[in-house]
Amino acid sequence: MDIDTQLLSAAERLFDHDGFNATGMGRVVNETRLSSRTVYKHVGSKNALMARVLAERRKRFFEHTDFTTTTALFASLQRWADAEGVRGCLFFRVQAETGGSIPEIAAQVAAYQAQLRTRIADLVASEAGVVDEQLTDQILALFEGATTAATYRGTAVIGAAHACALELVRKRAQQ
Amino acid sequence: MDIDTQLLSAAERLFDHDGFNATGMGRVVNETRLSSRTVYKHVGSKNALMARVLAERRKRFFEHTDFTTTTALFASLQRWADAEGVRGCLFFRVQAETGGSIPEIAAQVAAYQAQLRTRIADLVASEAGVVDEQLTDQILALFEGATTAATYRGTAVIGAAHACALELVRKRAQQ
DNA sequence: ACCGATGTAAAACGATCATTTTACCCTTCG
DNA sequence: CGAAGGGTAAAATGATCGTTTTACATCGGT
Numbered sequence: 001m002d003i004d005t006q007l008l009s010a011a012e013r014l015f016d017h018d019g020f021n022a023t024g025m026g027r028v029v030n031e032t033r034l035s036s037r038t039v040y041k042h043v044g045s046k047n048a049l050m051a052r053v054l055a056e057r058r059k060r061f062f063e064h065t066d067f068t069t070t071t072a073l074f075a076s077l078q079r080w081a082d083a084e085g086v087r088g089c090l091f092f093r094v095q096a097e098t099g100g101s102i103p104e105i106a107a108q109v110a111a112y113q114a115q116l117r118t119r120i121a122d123l124v125a126s127e128a129g130v131v132d133e134q135l136t137d138q139i140l141a142l143f144e145g146a147t148t149a150a151t152y153r154g155t156a157v158i159g160a161a162h163a164c165a166l167e168l169v170r171k172r173a174q175q
Numbered sequence: 176m177d178i179d180t181q182l183l184s185a186a187e188r189l190f191d192h193d194g195f196n197a198t199g200m201g202r203v204v205n206e207t208r209l210s211s212r213t214v215y216k217h218v219g220s221k222n223a224l225m226a227r228v229l230a231e232r233r234k235r236f237f238e239h240t241d242f243t244t245t246t247a248l249f250a251s252l253q254r255w256a257d258a259e260g261v262r263g264c265l266f267f268r269v270q271a272e273t274g275g276s277i278p279e280i281a282a283q284v285a286a287y288q289a290q291l292r293t294r295i296a297d298l299v300a301s302e303a304g305v306v307d308e309q310l311t312d313q314i315l316a317l318f319e320g321a322t323t324a325a326t327y328r329g330t331a332v333i334g335a336a337h338a339c340a341l342e343l344v345r346k347r348a349q350q
Numbered sequence: 351a352c353c354g355a356t357g358t359a360a361a362a363c364g365a366t367c368a369t370t371t372t373a374c375c376c377t378t379c380g
Numbered sequence: 381c382g383a384a385g386g387g388t389a390a391a392a393t394g395a396t397c398g399t400t401t402t403a404c405a406t407c408g409g410t
Contacts, residue, residue, distance in 0.1 A: 003387095019272050021196035025368060035388050036369080046368065088271055092323060096268045097194050113327045137328060137335035142313075145320025145336075148267060152288045153312060160312035161320075164343060178357095200398060210358050211399080221398065 006032050007042055012053045016090050020050055020097045047102050050094065054108035057090060058115070067119040069127055070139070070169050074162035077146060078155060086150040116140070128172040135172055139165050181207050182217055187228045191265050195225055195272045222277050225269065229283035232265060233290070242294040244302055245314070245344050249337035252321060253330060261325040291315070303347040310347055314340050 010031045014023045025046055029036045043049040064080060066072035087093075095109045120143070121136045128135060146161035185206045189198045200221050204211045218224040239255060241247035262268075270284045295318070296311045303310060321336035 018274050019196070021194070022272065022274065024366070026366085035390090037371085037389090038387060040369065041386085088267060089323070092263060092326070093268070093271045095326075096263055097197065097272060099193050099197065110327070117328070134335045134338070137324070137332045138317075138339045140328070141317055141320030141324050141332050141336045141339075143320065144323040145316030145318065148264070148319040148323055149312070149316050151267070151270075152285070153292070153315070157312045157316050160309045161316045163309070164313045164316075164339065167343075168339060199396070201396085210360090212359090212401085213357060215399065216356085 003034065003038070003042055007034070007039065007049070008053055008056050011043075011049050012057060015050060015053060015094070016087060020094050047104060050102075051104035051108050054091065054094065054105065054112070058108065058112045061112075062115060062119070065119075067123050070123065070165050071162065073120075073123060073139075073143070074146070074158060074165065077143065078158050078162075081150060081155050081158060086147075086155065088148050088151050089144065092144075116143075124169065124172075128169050130172065132172060135168060138168055178209065178213070179217055182209070182214065182224070183228055183231050186218075186224050187232060190225060190228060190269070191262060195269050222279060225277075226279040226283050229266065229269065229280065229287070233283065233287045236287075237290060237294070240294075242298050245298065245340045246337065248295075248298060248314075248318070249321070249333060249340065252318065253333050253337075256325060256330050256333060261322075261330065263323050263326050264319065267319075291318075299344065299347075303344050305347065307347060310343060313343055 007028070011028050014027055014031065018027075025036070025039065028049070029039055032039070043052065061080075065076040091109045091112045094105060098105055100106045100109075117136065117140060120139050121131070121133075124136050124139065125131050142161040142165050146158045149157045182203070186203050189202055189206065193202075200211070200214065203224070204214055207214070218227065236255075240251040266284045266287045269280060273280055275281045275284075292311065292315060295314050296306070296308075299311050299314065300306050317336040317340050321333045324332045
């Protein structure tokens with residue numbers, strides 16, 4: 001496996017599981033079995049590494065997630081949770097840890113959040129047949145809430161949020 | 176103001192705004208204008224301080240929040256957001272930062288989450304007239320989701336989540 | 351008047367962190 | 381052959397961290 005890929009996948013796993021601030025670069029160095037010199041030649045700095053991890057994750061998340069229907073959306077979330085575990089949204093967690101003070105990281109977080117909102121708005125437009133800001137925010141809240149609450153209530157909340165979102169969209173569609 | 180209160184309020188503000196790991200004890204010492212010796216005599220350790228902050232916040236949150244009706248619940252969240260700002264749930268953020276590896280902290284987080292779930296279950300029981308696990312999870316998800324999404328979408332999401340929860344409970348009540 | 355508790359000021363401790371540097375080892379290609 | 385590129389190993393740098401220690405001041409209570 002290519003060094004950059006190796007670095008990004010190890011960093012994503014470590015930052016995601018143990019937190020950004022709590023994970024030292026030494027762990028990344030150890031787990032990749034690279035030298036620290038090589039690591040820094042490739043990623044530049046810890047902040048830049050985190051930013052690249054977020055960029056990669058954003059790409060992977062939006063490739064994984066199916067935004068064609070409400071049911072597809074929450075089924076995607078369920079599959080993600082089953083495959084990756086439930087630790088809440090990485091973008092939100094990193095934003096909270098860094099307080100938005102690292103531009104390269106804050107930019108990735110903002111890009112993810114904007115993209116998520118846009119995709120849900122499109123879903124609403126195509127499934128309910130209208131542009132509805134409030135309905136979009138409701139589904140966004142259900143999606144975020146399911147992601148967060150699943151960390152201590154288990155993936156059952158995803159099913160519950162799904163049912164709720166489905167009812168909302170259907171009611172709006174038949175208006 | 177009493178030293179313990181002073182310490183807890185400064186620590187809550189700092190940990191909440193800048194994150195637990197990113198905030199050194201030096202900041203707590205500086206902002207309280209106490210000596211580090213006095214700080215450690217009172218709180219024991221940084222972890223213990225965080226645990227006490229969470230205990231205090233839990234008390235304050237449940238005193239502030241009105242769980243009698245769905246409308247009262249989301250109105251309380253709106254008032255909290257207006258007064259304290261929107262940075263997402265402190266309990267969730269701290270849990271994510273520490274990875275659940277500090278028992279005194281993890282215990283406070285678990286206590287908060289259990290208490291929140293129970294209070295919402297009671298709300299559902301009294302307003303919809305039934306014990307409904309799924310409906311409880313749905314309102315929990317809306318509450319968590321509104322808290323999280325408000326950090327980048329603003330407090331409008333709270334209103335949207337409120338409307339959604341209200342509809343859910345009413346529909347369940349008239350069954 | 352004095353003792354113990356409680357505070358301050360400031361240095362010191364040992365650990366860890368992000369990052370850089372030094373010295374060396376291959377491989378590849380002209 | 382020989383030089384350059386890209387890798388390793390390991391020490392060093394300088395900052396910051398949580399926490400403790402040393403030395404000294406203040407003050408209420410018997």
